[in-house]
Amino acid sequence: MNEVLLDLSQKCRTWLETYPGPAGRQKIAAHLEELLINQDAVNNLVPLTAGERDLLYQDPDLGFCILAHNYPGPKTAPPHDHGPSWAIYAQVRGETEMREYDLVQQATxxxxxxxxxxxTYQMRPGDAYVYDEGVLHAPTRTEPTSLLRIEGTDMTQVKRMKYEQI
Ligand SMILES: [Fe+2]
Structure with a gap:
């Protein structure tokens, strides 16, 4: 593991353990906003050679994951939450239009x-946002983008509900 990733993973561990719940996540997001305006850190964590979803680190004790995403073209996602988990989205290159939603009717x-x-808001390089458990959101990306995300758990192992915008 390179030094930038090692340092980030250790900071995440410390803050998530010291400030459980949303407060620790906000500390991570604030740190990412400073870190990701440093081009050396950006190129180290999310090089242009990164894939659409590269798992950089999973914490063996707390379970959180640090992920690099590089989308070479448009990329959108329907409204979703992260089930029992939370997520931090940090924009690295390009822009994401993010929408957040109120729940009108529960999914079954x-x-x-x-x-x-x-x-609705634009996420630009250096912007980081926390989505706590149950916060419904949908990103739209019309041009190539790169981002760093941190999830509370490995979402590939979690079944998700579907939602439709009305
Ligand atoms: Fe999400």
């Missing part, structure tokens, strides 16, 4: 939930 196992937009 076989029926998508209904959501309505409550805010």
């Amino acid at each position: 196992a076989d029926t998508p939930g209904k959501v309505s937009v409550n805010k």
Whole structure:
């Protein structure tokens, strides 16, 4: 593991253990906003050779994951939350238009939930946002983008509910 990633992973561990819940995540996001305006750190963590979802680090005790994402073209996702987990999105290159939603109708196992937009904003390089458990959001990217994300757990192992914007 390179030094930049080692340092970031250790800071995440310390803050998540010292400040459980949203407070620790906000400390990580604030740190990422400083770190990711440093081009050496950016190129180290999310080089242009990164894939669409590269797992850089998973903490053996706390379970959080540090991920690099490099999207060479447009990339959108439907409204979603991260189930029992939280996520931090940090923009590294390009821009993401992020929407957040109010829940209008709960999702069930076989029926998508209904959501309505409550805010829309642009994420630009150096911007980092925390999405706590249950916060519904959807990113739209019309041009190539890169981002760093930190998730509370490995979301590839979690079944997600579907939601539709009304
Ligand atoms: Fe997400």
